[in-house]
Amino acid sequence: DSVLSPTDKVAAFYARLMAGDDYQEDVKEIRIEQHEKRKKKQEEPTCFDMRTPLPPGPNSTVSCSDWSGCGPGLDSFMWEFQECSHLVVQTGFSDKSMFPPRPFTMKWLTEHCQSKFEVSPQPYLLVEKWGYDDLVGKGASYILFTNGLNDMWSAGSHLNDISDTIVALNFPNGAHHSDLSHQGPTDADTDDLKQGFVDITNILSGWLENMQH
Numbered sequence: 001d002s003v004l005s006p007t008d009k010v011a012a013f014y015a016r017l018m019a020g021d022d023y024q025e026d027v028k029e030i031r032i033e034q035h036e037k038r039k040k041k042q043e044e045p046t047c048f049d050m051r052t053p054l055p056p057g058p059n060s061t062v063s064c065s066d067w068s069g070c071g072p073g074l075d076s077f078m079w080e081f082q083e084c085s086h087l088v089v090q091t092g093f094s095d096k097s098m099f100p101p102r103p104f105t106m107k108w109l110t111e112h113c114q115s116k117f118e119v120s121p122q123p124y125l126l127v128e129k130w131g132y133d134d135l136v137g138k139g140a141s142y143i144l145f146t147n148g149l150n151d152m153w154s155a156g157s158h159l160n161d162i163s164d165t166i167v168a169l170n171f172p173n174g175a176h177h178s179d180l181s182h183q184g185p186t187d188a189d190t191d192d193l194k195q196g197f198v199d200i201t202n203i204l205s206g207w208l209e210n211m212q213h
Contacts, residue, residue: 148174
């Protein structure tokens with residue numbers, strides 16, 4: 001087995017496992033190999049890849065369509081496309097910001113989106129097509145807004161109930177996406193977030209039960 005590649009060693013391990021053979025030595029060898037790889041990686045000098053923050057796709061720039069940051073990966077690619085189409089967030093930096101002043105302009109955003117996606121932003125589409133400024137009037141229902149109040153995006157959300165089935169839950173200690181964790185509630189969560197997971201489950205379960213009947 002010493003001449004096998006790491007991939008072949010893993011394959012051999014599973015073959016022995018399925019055959020019911022003794023696989024303890026395989027486990028030990030794989031663990032030692034993984035440990036040595038991690039140790040070697042930690043000891044190797046590394047340089048920061050300046051391309052890391054760039055979103056994927058053509059004509060990418062660090063200043064993406066969302067000036068608060070897009071990040072790398074396909075999630076970033078999809079988020080930036082939304083920002084370039086119908087979910088326009090007018091993020092800019094004033095002279096009171098910790099960042100260099102940079103006012104938002106539709107001209108820059110339109111040029112950027114044309115260069116990257118060949119689309120133009122439609123900042124009023126959500127209101128015109130789906131009535132986001134009058135959800136009740138448009139017949140919307142069963143929407144739960146969850147807001148971590150330490151997240152700056154909560155300023156653009158609904159913080160109060162709009163109807164019996166369009167409701168808001170606010171978490172004073174909540175941060176960006178902390179209420180959407182797939183791991184919670186955990187011991188690391190604050191009391192309001194722990195209660196939030198309970199409230200969210202109860203609300204959604206109640207709605208599903210009503211729909212079934």
